Amino acid sequence: MSDAFDGLAGVLWDMDGTLLDSEKMWDVAVRELSIHLGGPMTEETRLKTIGASSANALGVIFDALGLDRDPAALADAKEWMFTRVEELFGDGIPWRPGAHDALRTARAHGLRSALVTNTERRLTERALETLGRHHFDHSVCGDEVPAGKPHPDPYLRGAELLGLHPSQCLAIEDSPTGAASAQAAGCVVLIVPCEIPVADGPGRVFRDSLVGITGSDLAEAWAQPSGVRL
Ligand SMILES: [Mg+2]
Missing domain, CATH: 3.40.50.1000 (HAD superfamily/HAD-like)
Structure with a gap:
C-alpha cells in the first residue's frame, strides 16, 4: 500500500x-409485486423500499396494501419477487x-x-x-x-x-x-x-x-x- x-x-x-x-430492476420487480398482491405502489411506498432488506421491503409493501404480515404469504411474495429479479439480472445488469x-x-x-x-x-x-x-x-x-x-x-x-x-x-x-x-x-x-x-x-x-x-x-x-x- x-x-x-x-x-x-x-x-x-x-x-x-x-x-x-440494479435498483432499476428492483424497481420493476417491487412495482410488479405490488400489483400482483393487490394494487399499484405509491411513490411514498417505493421510496421506503429503496436500500431496504428484502424482509423490510416486503413488510413495507404488505403494510401499504393493508395485508396481514402472514409468514406464508410473505414467503410466497419473496419467492415471486426473487424469481422476477433473477430473470431481470439474467439479462445482464x-x-x-x-x-x-x-x-x-x-x-x-x-x-x-x-x-x-x-x-x-x-x-x-x-x-x-x-x-x-x-x-x-x-x-x-x-x-x-x-x-x-x-x-x-x-x-x-x-x-x-x-x-x-x-x-x-x-x-x-x-x-x-x-x-x-x-x-x-x-x-x-x-x-x-x-x-x-x-x-x-x-x-x-x-x-x-x-x-x-x-x-x-x-x-x-x-x-x-x-x-x-x-
Ligand atoms: Mg444501494
Missing part, C-alpha cells in the same frame, strides 16, 4: 445503486457510471475490497457474474448477518472479513439506509447518490459519480472532515 493512503486499508462497496444499476474503473483503481492501489450488500446471496451470486468475483476479497449478503442495513452488522462483518477495523475502511454507498448502516459501523462513507438524495451528516462525504475517481480521491474522501462535496 502506498504511503499516500496513510491508514486507509480497505473499501467496502455497496452493490445495488452504487456499483450496479448495467454498471453505474465509473464503478467498474473504481473497483480496478482500488485494487491497483492495494486496497482490500469487500462487497457489502443487503441483497441475499442467491441474487448476489447472479450479480457477481456481472461484477467479476476477482474484484473482491470477500462479500457479505443481507441473509448472512443478524440484521441488514440500516443496522451496522453488514459493514461490521465486511471489515472483519478483511481483517480490518471499520475505521480503516471507506464505505461507498448510494442510499440513506446504506449510509446509516456504514456510519453505525464506524466507517467513513463516500456517498454517490443514485435514486434518492442522502442527507449530510457526520462521517459522510459526497461525490456526484464514481467517474474518474483516483486512488488519491479515495484516500482524500476517507480523510476528509464530514459534509464535504468532492
Whole structure:
C-alpha cells in the first residue's frame, strides 16, 4: 500500500445503486409485486423500499396494501419477487457510471475490497457474474448477518472479513439506509447518490459519480472532515 493512503486499508462497496444499476430492476420487480398482491405502489411506498432488506421491503409493501404480515404469504411474495429479479439480472445488469474503473483503481492501489450488500446471496451470486468475483476479497449478503442495513452488522462483518477495523475502511454507498448502516459501523462513507438524495451528516462525504475517481480521491474522501462535496 502506498504511503499516500496513510491508514486507509480497505473499501467496502455497496452493490445495488452504487456499483450496479440494479435498483432499476428492483424497481420493476417491487412495482410488479405490488400489483400482483393487490394494487399499484405509491411513490411514498417505493421510496421506503429503496436500500431496504428484502424482509423490510416486503413488510413495507404488505403494510401499504393493508395485508396481514402472514409468514406464508410473505414467503410466497419473496419467492415471486426473487424469481422476477433473477430473470431481470439474467439479462445482464448495467454498471453505474465509473464503478467498474473504481473497483480496478482500488485494487491497483492495494486496497482490500469487500462487497457489502443487503441483497441475499442467491441474487448476489447472479450479480457477481456481472461484477467479476476477482474484484473482491470477500462479500457479505443481507441473509448472512443478524440484521441488514440500516443496522451496522453488514459493514461490521465486511471489515472483519478483511481483517480490518471499520475505521480503516471507506464505505461507498448510494442510499440513506446504506449510509446509516456504514456510519453505525464506524466507517467513513463516500456517498454517490443514485435514486434518492442522502442527507449530510457526520462521517459522510459526497461525490456526484464514481467517474474518474483516483486512488488519491479515495484516500482524500476517507480523510476528509464530514459534509464535504468532492
Ligand atoms: Mg444501494
